[in-house]
Every structure is written in C-alpha cells, then in structure tokens.
Amino acid sequence: MSKRYFMVRVLFDKQLTEQHLIEAMAASITKLFGEVGMASINLRLVRYDSERSEAVVVCEKATTNQLLTALTFVREIEGAPISILVVRISGTIKGLLKPKK
Amino acid sequence: MAGYRSVALTIPTAILNEYSKTLAQCFAKAGLETVSRIDLTCSNRYELLKLLRRFRNQYDVVSVKCTNQNVAAIACRDRRVDIVFLDPNSRNMKFTHTLARLLNGALELNLSFLLNRESGDALNKAMRHMAVAREHRVKVVLSSGCTSPKMVRSPMQIRAVGVTLGLSEAQSAEAISSIPASIIVSNLERRSPLYIEEGVRLVGRNGSK
Numbered sequence: 491m492s493k494r495y496f497m498v499r500v501l502f503d504k505q506l507t508e509q510h511l512i513e514a515m516a517a518s519i520t521k522l523f524g525e526v527g528m529a530s531i532n533l534r535l536v537r538y539d540s541e542r543s544e545a546v547v548v549c550e551k552a553t554t555n556q557l558l559t560a561l562t563f564v565r566e567i568e569g570a571p572i573s574i575l576v577v578r579i580s581g582t583i584k585g586l587l588k589p590k591k
Numbered sequence: 592m593a594g595y596r597s598v599a600l601t602i603p604t605a606i607l608n609e610y611s612k613t614l615a616q617c618f619a620k621a622g623l624e625t626v627s628r629i630d631l632t633c634s635n636r637y638e639l640l641k642l643l644r645r646f647r648n649q650y651d652v653v654s655v656k657c658t659n660q661n662v663a664a665i666a667c668r669d670r671r672v673d674i675v676f677l678d679p680n681s682r683n684m685k686f687t688h689t690l691a692r693l694l695n696g697a698l699e700l701n702l703s704f705l706l707n708r709e710s711g712d713a714l715n716k717a718m719r720h721m722a723v724a725r726e727h728r729v730k731v732v733l734s735s736g737c738t739s740p741k742m743v744r745s746p747m748q749i750r751a752v753g754v755t756l757g758l759s760e761a762q763s764a765e766a767i768s769s770i771p772a773s774i775i776v777s778n779l780e781r782r783s784p785l786y787i788e789e790g791v792r793l794v795g796r797n798g799s800k
Contacts, residue, residue, distance in 0.1 A: 522755075561748060562749070563705075575743065575745050
C-alpha cells in the first residue's frame with residue numbers, strides 16, 4: 491500500500507512530547523472518523539523534533555484528505571490551544587526533506 | 592509560512608484609515624498582500640441596504656452575515672455583496688435551494704465556526720450547505736476566519752476540509768484559490784478611478800496621449 495508522508499509544524503506554547511502529539515492527532519481522527527477511520531488511516535509518527543516543533547507523520551495514501559481534515563481540527567492539548575500546520579506532503583521521506591525549488 | 596498569498600482583513604470602520612496602512616506594511620514584510628473586508632451583520636433589509644450604500648466603496652470585499660432568511664434573500668440577490676456566510680451555530684439559518692438560486696456572489700464557509708463548534712451539529716449543517724451549493728454550482732469560498740495565529744491552517748488543510756464536507760476536489764481547490772482571487776481582482780478594478788460600470792472602462796481622455 492502506498493503511503494503519504496506529512497511534514498507538520500506545531501504551534502504550541504508549552505513543551506510538547508511525542509506521546510501528547512500522537513494522542514491529540516489520534517483523538518481528532520477518532521472523533522471525526524471513528525475507530526474504522528483510525529484503522530484505515532494507519533497513522534504513525536515517524537519523527538518529532540521538539541526544538542524546531544516539526545514532525546513527520548505517515549498515513550495511507552487513500553486517506554490523505556481524512557488525515558489533513560483531522561489535523562485541522564486539533565485545537566487544544568490539555569486546555570492549551572495548539573495549531574498543527576501541514577507544511578508539505580510527499581510520497582517519500584526523502585522527497586519531504588528535499589529543499590523547495 | 593502557511594502558504595498564503597493574500598489576506599483579507601476585517602477592519603472596523605473607525606480605525607480603517609488609521610491602521611490599514613500599518614497593517615498592510617506588517618503583512619507585506621511577511622510577503623502577504625492585504626485587502627480590506629467588512630462583515631455586515633443586519634437584522635432587516637433596510638439596515639442592510641443602508642450599510643451597503645455606505646460601505647460598498649470603502650472596502651475591497653463586502654460580506655454579509657445572514658442572521659435570518661429575509662436578510663439572506665436580500666444579500667444573495669444584491670450585486671454589491673461579494674460573499675454571504677451563515678452562522679452554522681445559529682439554528683434558524685439554512686442555506687436553502689431558493690437562496691442558492693438567488694445567490695449572485697459566493698457562499699463562504701468559515702473554518703473558525705467549525706473549529707469552535709460545540710457539537711457535531713455544526714459539521715452536519717455545513718455538509719448540508721455544501722450539498723446544496725454543489726447541486727446548484729454555487730461559488731464557494733473557504734476561509735480560515737482566524738482571529739489568532741493558533742487558528743491559522745494551511746490552504747491544503749482547508750481544501751481537505753472542503754472535500755470532507757462534500758465538495759469535489761476541484762471545487763474545493765477553487766474555493767481556496769481562484770474564486771477568492773477573482774473576487775479581489777474584480778473589486779479592485781471596480782474601485783479604480785478608470786472604472787465606469789460593468790464592461791465600461793475609461794481608456795483615455797480627450798487630448799491625452
């Protein structure tokens with residue numbers, strides 16, 4: 491199955507752990523698309539750079555729009571507002587990290 | 592950073608002249624063009640027509656928040672209105688087939704209403720509005736409606752929300768790119784001193800080169 495890799499930038503005032511980030515994303519997917527949606531998206535956090543507030547997540551190609559929507563609706567973590575901005579999408583991690591022309 | 596080219600600022604009339612240049616400079620530093628926008632909220636048609644007469648020429652984009660069906664019908668029919676939007680949290684407002692047939696401008700879906708929703712009802716209502724818009728091929732504008740940096744989402748995320756709510760991929764992409772751009776271009780042209788009326792433009796004066 492082909493995948494889609496997302497480069498996301500997290501705007502959050504506090505220190506954010508990998509665990510918190512993936513839980514917030516999973517909660518948003520489950521709330522919008524349910525357990526079946528969560529299973530079909532097959533979300534995985536590939537890497538997270540807390541200093542640069544950047545993360546790479548991966549999902550199934552067919553569910554790209556669902557993951558984009560779910561990331562849009564992540565609003566808060568433990569009462570503090572958060573914004574997850576999708577900066578780039580690619581089919582490979584190499585393509586994702588390639589500088590923009 | 593988020594991938595936008597222009598931003599429409601809702602500036603209150605009282606501070607429009609004072610702050611519009613400063614704000615435009617701030618956004619220009621970040622590589623963003625700015626256009627002024629006004630959101631009119633009225634309770635009846637007389638109020639709406641009065642406000643349109645007063646503010647149409649001062650702002651680049653005029654949008655009307657439809658609070659009841661009467662105001663919505665007038666706003667949809669009036670050619671001076673660029674955008675209409677319905678509060679998905681209000682119970683008595685629906686984007687009906689009649690409104691879709693009357694609409695001259697574009698229907699706006701404001702993402703901030705959905706982000707701040709209290710129940711799934713707002714999403715359901717937005718989906719029904721999009722279904723009507725799709726059926727009547729109404730122009731749709733998807734906007735962030737953000738009031739703070741934490742509410743900003745990238746254009747591809749907003750496009751994906753449009754697709755999830757029932758728009759086609761193409762419609763959703765147009766709703767965040769070409770439709771808002773065309774509204775801005777036509778209004779800037781309309782506000783230029785060379786504009787006479789639709790289809791009539793001053794190209795030169797007698798004696799000028």
